[in-house]
Amino acid sequence: MNVEDIKAESHRLRGSLLKSLADPITGALREDDQTLIKYHGSYQQDDRDIRDERRRQKLEPAYQFMIRTRTPGGVVTPEQWLKLDAIATRYASHSLRITTRQAFQFHGVIKRELKATMQAINATLIDTLAACGDVNRNVQVAANPLLSSAHATLYADAARTSEHLLPNTRAYYEIWLDEEQVVGAGEEQEPIYGDKYLPRKFKIGFAVPPLNDVDVFANDLGFIGIIEQGVLVGYNVSIGGGMGSTHGDAETWPRVANVVGFVTREQLLDTATAVLTTQRDFGNREVRKRARFKYTIDDHGLDFIVAEIERRAGFSLQPARAFGFDHNGDRYGWVEGEDGRWHLTLSLAAGRIADTENSPQLSGLRAIAQVHTGEFRMTPNQNLVIAGVPAEQRAQIDALVAQYGLDAGNRLPSALARGAMACVSLPTCGLAMAEAERYLPDFSQRLQPLLEKHGLAQAPIVLRISGCPNGCSRPYLAEIALVGKAPGRYNLMLGGDHRGQRLNTLYRENITEPDILQTLDPLFARYASERDGDEGFGDFLHRSGIVALPPYPTHREISLDLHA
Numbered sequence: 001m002n003v004e005d006i007k008a009e010s011h012r013l014r015g016s017l018l019k020s021l022a023d024p025i026t027g028a029l030r031e032d033d034q035t036l037i038k039y040h041g042s043y044q045q046d047d048r049d050i051r052d053e054r055r056r057q058k059l060e061p062a063y064q065f066m067i068r069t070r071t072p073g074g075v076v077t078p079e080q081w082l083k084l085d086a087i088a089t090r091y092a093s094h095s096l097r098i099t100t101r102q103a104f105q106f107h108g109v110i111k112r113e114l115k116a117t118m119q120a121i122n123a124t125l126i127d128t129l130a131a132c133g134d135v136n137r138n139v140q141v142a143a144n145p146l147l148s149s150a151h152a153t154l155y156a157d158a159a160r161t162s163e164h165l166l167p168n169t170r171a172y173y174e175i176w177l178d179e180e181q182v183v184g185a186g187e188e189q190e191p192i193y194g195d196k197y198l199p200r201k202f203k204i205g206f207a208v209p210p211l212n213d214v215d216v217f218a219n220d221l222g223f224i225g226i227i228e229q230g231v232l233v234g235y236n237v238s239i240g241g242g243m244g245s246t247h248g249d250a251e252t253w254p255r256v257a258n259v260v261g262f263v264t265r266e267q268l269l270d271t272a273t274a275v276l277t278t279q280r281d282f283g284n285r286e287v288r289k290r291a292r293f294k295y296t297i298d299d300h301g302l303d304f305i306v307a308e309i310e311r312r313a314g315f316s317l318q319p320a321r322a323f324g325f326d327h328n329g330d331r332y333g334w335v336e337g338e339d340g341r342w343h344l345t346l347s348l349a350a351g352r353i354a355d356t357e358n359s360p361q362l363s364g365l366r367a368i369a370q371v372h373t374g375e376f377r378m379t380p381n382q383n384l385v386i387a388g389v390p391a392e393q394r395a396q397i398d399a400l401v402a403q404y405g406l407d408a409g410n411r412l413p414s415a416l417a418r419g420a421m422a423c424v425s426l427p428t429c430g431l432a433m434a435e436a437e438r439y440l441p442d443f444s445q446r447l448q449p450l451l452e453k454h455g456l457a458q459a460p461i462v463l464r465i466s467g468c469p470n471g472c473s474r475p476y477l478a479e480i481a482l483v484g485k486a487p488g489r490y491n492l493m494l495g496g497d498h499r500g501q502r503l504n505t506l507y508r509e510n511i512t513e514p515d516i517l518q519t520l521d522p523l524f525a526r527y528a529s530e531r532d533g534d535e536g537f538g539d540f541l542h543r544s545g546i547v548a549l550p551p552y553p554t555h556r557e558i559s560l561d562l563h564a
Contacts (some may be wrong), residue, residue: 001032001179003035003134003179003288004196004209004285005038005193005429006032006035006036007035007196007197007419008195008196010036011034011171011185011186011187011366012167012169012170012171012185012186013036013039013040013169013171013172013216014036014169014171014174014175014185014186014275014430015030015032015033015036015153016030016032016033017029017036017040017171017175018035018175019158020033020340021082021111021114021115021175024112026060026063027060027062027063027064027110028044028060028061028111029044029065029110029111032302033176036372037065038132038133039129039130039132039133039134039135039167039172039197040118040128040129040133040171040172040175040176041043041067041068041069041070041118041127041128041129041130041131041132042065042066042067042068042109042114042118042128042132043065043066043068043132044063044064044065045063045064045065045066045107045428045429045430046061046062046063046212046288046428046430047061047064047427047428048426048427048428048430049426049427050062052448059533061214062164063077063110063111063118064107064108064109064110064428065109065110065111065114066105066106066107066108066109066428067092067105067109067118067121068099068103068104068106068128068132068138068452069084069103069104069105069119069121069126069128069131069212070103070108070127070128070129070130070138070162070533071102071126071129071138071160071300071378072124072138072139072141072158072159072161072162073102073139073140073141073142073143073155073159073206073377073379074087074098074102074103074141074143074377074378074379074380075141075155075374075375075376075377076126076371076375076376076378078368078369078372078373078374078375078376079124079369080124080125080126081365081369081376082366082367082369082370083120083123083124084096084104084121084124084126085362085365085366085369085480086120087106087117087120087121087124087147088106088362089152089362090120090266091106091109091113091116091117091120092106092107092109092117093106093107093108093364093417094354094355094362094473095107095352095353095362096352096353096354096362096380097350097351097352097353097424098348098351098352098353098378098379098383098384099138099351099378099382099472100351100380100381100382100421100423100472100473100474101137101138101140101203101380102138102140102141102143102377102378102379102380103131103138103378104378105424107424107428108428115175115176115349115353117490118176119176119177122176122177125173129166129167129290129412130165130166130167132201133197133201134197134198134199134200134201134202135147135165135167135193135197135198135201135202136165136166136198136202136203136204136276137201137202137204138148138162139158139159139162139204139205139206140158140204140206140214140216140219140380141154141155141158141205141206141214142154142205142206142207142208142211142213142214142225143213143214143330143377143378143379143380143385144211144212144330144331144335144337144343144345144377144379145337145343145377145385145387145388146215146335146337146343146384147208147230147338147342148337148338148339148341149230149338149339150208150225150227150230150232151208153232153265153467154201154206154208154225154232155206155448157206157223157232157265157268158204158206158223159527160269161204161206161268161269161272162204164269164272164273165192165204165272165273165276166313167190167193167197167225168188168189168192168193169188169190170182170185170391171186175306176352176554181267186229186248192273192276192277192280193280194280196285197280198276198279198283199279199280199283199284199285199288199291199292200281200283200288200291200292200293201292201294202221202276202279203218203219203220203221203241203242204219204220204221204222204223204272205218205219205221205222205380206222206225206235207222207224207325208225208227209225209227209324210324210325210326210327211322211324211325211326211327211328211331212326212499212500212501213326213328213329213330213379213380213550214380215328215350215380215474215477215500216241216257216500216557217238217252217257217477217500218241218242218243218256218257218474218477218500219238219241219242219257219258220239220241220242220275220279220292220293220294221237221238221239221272221275221276221293221391221428222237222238222239222257223235223236223237223238224236224237224238224259224496226262226321226323230409232265233264233265234262234264234265234267234268234273235262235263235265235268236259236261236262236320236321236323237259237260237261237262237263237271237275237317237320238257238258238259239257239258239260239275239293239296239297239306239309240255240257240258240293240294240297240298240302240305240555241255241256241257241294242254242255242292242293242294242298243470243471243472243474243475243476243477244292244469244470244471245470245476246289246469247469247491249289249487250558251289251290251555251556252289252290253550253553254471254476254503254552255294255552255554255556256367256477256501256502256503256555256556256557256558257461257555257556257558258297258302258558259320259557259558260302260306260309260317260320261306261316261317261318261352261365261397262317262318262319262320262321263317263318264517266312266537268317270313270314270315270318271309271313271415272503273312273313274291274308274309274310274311274312274313275309277294277312278296278305278308278309278312278517279296281294282296282300282305282308283296284296284299289323294325294554298553298554302493307482308367318550325499325500325501326499327460327498327499328346328381328477328498328500329381329419329449329460329462329498330345330347330381330419330463331345331384332346332347332383332410332418334394335347337388339472340391340523341374341387341388341389341390342388342389342390342391342394343377343385343387343388343389344385344386344394344397344401345383346383346384346385346386346387346401346406346407346409346410347383347409347410347412347418347419348361348382348383348384348409349409349440349441350382350421350422350424350436350437350440351378351382351383352437353365353384353484358405359404359405359408360404360405361404361405361406363398363404364401364403364406365384365404365406366404367400367403367404368386368397368400368401368406369431371393371396371397371400372386372393372397373387373390373393374386374387374388374389374390375387375388375391381419381421382421383409383427410446413448413452413456414447414448414451414452414458415457415459415460415461416444416447416456416459416460416461416462416463416480417444417447417448417463419447419460419462419463420440420444420463420464420465421440421463421464421473421474422436422437422439422440422464422465422466422467422473422503423436423437423463423466423467423468423472423482424467424472425437425439425465425466425467425468426437426438426439429467429468431467431468431470432467432468432484433467433468433484433485433486433487434467434468434484434485434487434488434489434490435467435484435487435488436465436466436467436473439465440465443465443482443513444463446513446517447463447517449519450517450520450521450524451520451524453524454524454525454527454528455528456524456527456528459537460498460536461479461480461498461529461536462477462478462479462480462497462498462537462538463478463479463480463481464477464478464480464481464482464498465481465482465484465490466481466482466483467484468484468485469483469484469491470485471483474500475493475503475504476493476494476496476503476504477496477497477500477502477503477534477538477543478496479494479495479496479497479498479503479504479538480492480493480494480520480537481493481494481496482516485509485510486510488512488513489510489511489512490510490511490512490516491506491508491510491511492506492507492508492509492511492516492519493505493506493507493540494507494523494538494546494547495507495538495542495546495547495548495549496538497536498536498538498539501557501558502538502542502549502556502557502558503550504538504547504550504553505547505548505549505550506550507519507547517536522547523541526540526544527540527541530544
């Protein structure tokens with residue numbers, strides 16, 4: 001049965017999940033239920049490192065589940081942090097992982113403990129509903145609260161957008177939280193999603209210039225906060241971003257979003273609903289790899305889609321207002337908000353928080369959570385902000401950071417390594433073709449001598465690694481990206497920019513680490529000697545003619561006409 005039929009016949013995402021969970025014979029779910037559980041915030045996976053060995057022993061794969069939280073903007077309290085830490089230690093792989101969409105992922109949960117884990121997460125007042133599946137996913141929000149009052153308003157808008165776009169079904173609460181079924185269960189009205197939900201996943205990001213830490217143009221729908229005299233007056237709207245593609249398939253491509261107009265805060269929910277339902281009704285349900293909103297726009301035309309959004313919203317978009325982004329990374333170390341509270345951003349390798357022999361990060365953040373009076377904010381770059389620290393508590397936080405080595409990432413010898421990102425990839429992701437998270441530290445270390453050789457150790461070059469072309473780590477916006485092709489082999493992509501506004505280009509295909517380093521060495525040499533002032537690496541590659549815009553039949557670079 002195809003995905004569209006599974007959704008339509010699922011009785012509003014219930015399927016046979018209860019029976020699958022109760023089956024003691026296998027650690028897996030029934031095939032259709034593997035699709036449906038995504039809408040509840042979980043993926044069935046297996047440990048690929050031991051897959052062959054288990055096959056030789058005539059055992060089924062080592063099935064396990066990844067669970068993803070729905071945490072708009074990645075904000076959690078210290079109390080919630082401690083409870084999530086305990087869940088990871090009790091049920092999962094003794095680690096927390098920050099995703100590129102500001103959620104936590106738990107890995108390694110086995111089926112017989114899946115429900116207990118879900119209930120424990122909900123007991124923290126965090127849920128996992130719609131964290132995966134063909135619905136609006138976790139909403140990204142600018143993570144660095146430098147403009148406190150405006151940022152708080154924007155965060156509140158993002159949170160209510162997330163709530164507004166949740167599925168209406170009670171399936172989640174019945175299956176995981178033992179809510180009693182009522183009359184009409186399985187036939188609930190879904191006014192936004194309809195009988196078959198969306199054709200594919202849908203992503204929303206809220207950005208606050210001049211920081212584009214959410215990579216807003218990678219989202220299906222973006223809201224760029226416009227702040228005038230310290231007040232958030234509304235949002236520029238961008239539509240049609242998306243990173244996924246398929247190797248060798250000319251019918252798929254990454255895309256940066258188009259800025260299509262401005263809306264007031266009062267028009268926010270109507271705009272989001274209009275965009276979502278337009279994709280629901282016009283998205284491709286025949287060819288799943290062509291079902292994202294970016295293809296809907298390219299197939300029907302931007303003018304048609306914008307007109308349809310305006311018709312459904314009941315108003316015309318105003319002309320977009322001036323804005324400008326400086327960069328799409330995080331600001332590490334301490335920064336002060338306008339309210340006098342301080343915010344410490346820690347660089348975490350690929351967002352993984354675990355206790356290792358040399359870096360007891362999980363224990364360190366547990367110790368901080370026990371005394372912290374503010375909040376934690378996960379960033380879209382997989383880092384962590386210890387936010388809202390009173391000035392008088394900074395010394396205590398600093399002491400704990402030093403004691404547990406939590407600033408190891410901040411002290412990495414290159415800006416490239418501090419800001420690099422990678423997806424989870426092997427051993428748990430079923431789509432992975434090559435290593436990513438586990439390879440990132442080694443590859444960054446291999447690059448270090450080249451950067452130092454050319455005096456580029458502190459050049460803020462954007463590096464991202466993805467284990468496959470689906471692009472969870474947003475590699476197609478990076479100045480340097482490795483996109484997995486096979487074990488130990490990657491496509492080398494070059495020429496994105498440090499603001500997240502331009503796609504990169506395939507430079508070398510299917511090459512190994514020695515070839516990658518050999519290719520980058522002379523490019524670094526030219527960049528070091530020929531760059532114009534503080535020109536970014538990707539900008540230099542374009543100005544010098546080394547790379548050009550990619551040959552996709554789509555939007556490849558955001559227009560600068562609107563930028564202040």
